[in-house]
Amino acid sequence: MIMTVDTQILFFLNGLAGRSPVLDGIIVFFASYLAYILVIVLIAFLFFSAYSRREKIEIFLVVFASGVIARLGITELIRYFYHRPRPFDALPVHQLFTDTAWSFPSGHATFFFALSMALYFYNKRWGIVFLIATGLITMSRIIAGVHYPSDILGGAAIGVLCAYVSHFFASRMAAKPTD
Numbered sequence: 001m002i003m004t005v006d007t008q009i010l011f012f013l014n015g016l017a018g019r020s021p022v023l024d025g026i027i028v029f030f031a032s033y034l035a036y037i038l039v040i041v042l043i044a045f046l047f048f049s050a051y052s053r054r055e056k057i058e059i060f061l062v063v064f065a066s067g068v069i070a071r072l073g074i075t076e077l078i079r080y081f082y083h084r085p086r087p088f089d090a091l092p093v094h095q096l097f098t099d100t101a102w103s104f105p106s107g108h109a110t111f112f113f114a115l116s117m118a119l120y121f122y123n124k125r126w127g128i129v130f131l132i133a134t135g136l137i138t139m140s141r142i143i144a145g146v147h148y149p150s151d152i153l154g155g156a157a158i159g160v161l162c163a164y165v166s167h168f169f170a171s172r173m174a175a176k177p178t179d
Contacts, residue, residue: 009149010087013142017094028096031140035108038133042115045126055122058170063118066166070159071111078105086146093145106147109138109155110162117163 003011017024042063046056084104088095101107112134120127138156141147 006148006150007091010091010093010142010145013139013149014087014093014145016143017096017145024096027140027143030136031144031146032097034133034137034140035112038112038115038130038137042119042130058174059119059122062121062166062170063115066114066118066159066163067111069166070114070155070162071107074158074162075105075107075110075155084148084151087148088145095146096144097146099146103147104151105154105158106138106141106151107155108141109134109147109152110159112137113156113159114162114166115159117160118167121163121167
């Protein structure tokens with residue numbers, strides 16, 4: 001069997017699964033539940049931040065618009081035409097949980113990279129925190145056997161691009177003089 005670099009990395013990272021119930025629990029937490037905490041932290045950040053009401057609304061709209069466009073728009077369009085099975089459906093990996101959608105691109109990666117990068121354009125420090133958390137989420141999904149590394153990289157590219165485009169158009173609209 002000839003293995004691609006993608007598959008070799010998957011097997012290497014997935015080799016961490018199944019070694020310890022504690023580590024498996026941490027991986028499942030990061031892969032499945034950290035996402036919810038990240039959304040709650042983002043809402044709390046916006047609510048309690050010193051930004052003006054107008055700035056908070058702009059940040060909220062750009063951040064969530066980029067995430068929704070990336071996840072529900074582009075990812076679903078790609079998955080409609082391209083059906084890549086999950087690693088646990090195609091390979092003998094240690095599966096920590098299941099998922100029923102197609103594997104490429106990762107919906108978690110598209111949404112959270114878009115969210116994190118859009119936030120980064122407004123607040124570098126919090127953007128970096130969110131990018132680190134997104135890295136934990138997406139790396140854990142590889143370790144858990146539900147994504148290939150290329151699923152994550154594809155999702156990250158889509159998410160970053162959507163964040164950039166959303167921020168670009170929002171900054172253009174904010175710069176226009178009002179009559």
